Amino acid sequence: MPADLAVIGLGPLGLPLAQAAVAAGIATVGFKTGPEAGSLSPAELRRMLSGGFRPATNPAELGRVRTAVICAPTPRDADGGLDLSQVETAARALAAHLRPHTTVILESAVHPGTTETFLRPLLEEGSGLRAGRDFHLAYSPSRIDPGNRDFTPATTPKVIGGLTPACTESAAAFYGRLTDKVVRARGLREAETVQLLETNFRHVNIALVNEMAVLCHDLGVDLWDVIRCAETKPFGYQAFRPGPGVGGHAVPQDLAGQGARPLRMVELAQQVNNQMPRYVIQRAATLLNEHGKSARGARVLLLGVTYKADLADQQGTPAQEIAIRLMELGASVSYHDPHIPSWSVLERPVPRADSLYEAAADADLTILLQQHRTYDLQGLSVKAQLLLDTRGATPTGAAHRL
Numbered sequence: 001m002p003a004d005l006a007v008i009g010l011g012p013l014g015l016p017l018a019q020a021a022v023a024a025g026i027a028t029v030g031f032k033t034g035p036e037a038g039s040l041s042p043a044e045l046r047r048m049l050s051g052g053f054r055p056a057t058n059p060a061e062l063g064r065v066r067t068a069v070i071c072a073p074t075p076r077d078a079d080g081g082l083d084l085s086q087v088e089t090a091a092r093a094l095a096a097h098l099r100p101h102t103t104v105i106l107e108s109a110v111h112p113g114t115t116e117t118f119l120r121p122l123l124e125e126g127s128g129l130r131a132g133r134d135f136h137l138a139y140s141p142s143r144i145d146p147g148n149r150d151f152t153p154a155t156t157p158k159v160i161g162g163l164t165p166a167c168t169e170s171a172a173a174f175y176g177r178l179t180d181k182v183v184r185a186r187g188l189r190e191a192e193t194v195q196l197l198e199t200n201f202r203h204v205n206i207a208l209v210n211e212m213a214v215l216c217h218d219l220g221v222d223l224w225d226v227i228r229c230a231e232t233k234p235f236g237y238q239a240f241r242p243g244p245g246v247g248g249h250a251v252p253q254d255l256a257g258q259g260a261r262p263l264r265m266v267e268l269a270q271q272v273n274n275q276m277p278r279y280v281i282q283r284a285a286t287l288l289n290e291h292g293k294s295a296r297g298a299r300v301l302l303l304g305v306t307y308k309a310d311l312a313d314q315q316g317t318p319a320q321e322i323a324i325r326l327m328e329l330g331a332s333v334s335y336h337d338p339h340i341p342s343w344s345v346l347e348r349p350v351p352r353a354d355s356l357y358e359a360a361a362d363a364d365l366t367i368l369l370q371q372h373r374t375y376d377l378q379g380l381s382v383k384a385q386l387l388l389d390t391r392g393a394t395p396t397g398a399a400h401r402l
Helices: 012-022 043-050 060-063 083-095 114-127 163-175 188-219 223-230 264-290 319-328 356-362 377-383
Strands: 006-010 026-031 053-054 067-070 103-106 136-139 158-161 182-184 297-304 332-336 365-369 387-389
Touching: 006 163, 006 332, 012 043, 026 060, 043 053, 043 297, 043 377, 053 083, 060 083, 060 223, 067 083, 083 114, 083 223, 103 114, 103 163, 114 136, 114 188, 136 163, 136 188, 136 264, 158 163, 158 188, 163 182, 188 264, 264 319, 264 387, 297 319, 297 356, 332 356, 356 377, 365 377, 377 387
Parallel strands: 006 026, 006 067, 026 053, 067 103, 103 136, 158 182, 297 332, 297 365, 365 387
Antiparallel strands: 136 158
16 A cells, blocks of 8 residues: 655654654554654554554665655764764665655754755765755654643644755645644754754753752742742743653753854753752652661652653653662662553662552652652552652642652
């Protein structure tokens, strides 16, 4: 069966795009570029298959579509830069079968200039075609927010920047089938830099509120009440909330290694956010000491070990470092998470609590790391011997908040 679209990379960016395309009635093939982290429930997979989605293992199928979108992950490499190896894999697989008039769009998180200086040569050399003349080339920053029910791909504006005006219009025509609004950037680099700005905006503001959490604790100020009041301001303020660390697939980007001036605020934000798991451990040890207990030998229950509430994704979750540091202090660590049936830290399985309330009552300290909807936080605060809430989710006075 012919397809209109190929989604190359079926991880946290590609799978939601494929789902949105199928929901819009677009016949779609999906092609993996590596051991990607995206996952579907059996029911979701059945709906996609019945709607026209087809997993592809033969790269030749990539040459039978009108639009190909590369959504390969770009994790940190050993030097802290972006690893483009899966983007390269995707480009080479596509280039070998690329046909004239195809629209190729990159959605992976990349540094400005990557589409033109890295992706374009791979496609042109592998296909013998010329971007902007024989095929269209564009970049569109992914704006997927996993688990967000208010802003879906259909209701989130899409930014498009093409190599040429015709490339921009071709990409805009495709995304116009998926979303209510398409925003045209001036070119490739502008669209790529939108992704840079949006990602760094999140990390810098999370770092600010994380620093405020530490400051307010030292001052004896209720930060959560401060945020509640501040977010009533209708202009010049956007509410962010602190947490035990920053996870997810969107990593902060500093272009110092790309021949550009370093983004000093991004560097500092990353340092602040990277310190939050250690701060949680510091608070945990202090709470235990204040209640006559040592971290060594303490039974500590971690609640919610995913990076985001109500998802099974553990990419970059701070729970990993927190568990390691607790173990290094000699604590006995267990966990509960309705989305994670098994969990290992340092290649050792962490005991999973079957009964949440019984485990909380038995633990010397319970640490709420992620606020899943299934958690009855009022009941939990009653049952737990000692509760450290890193999300400000429990009723006022019911727990020790971050």
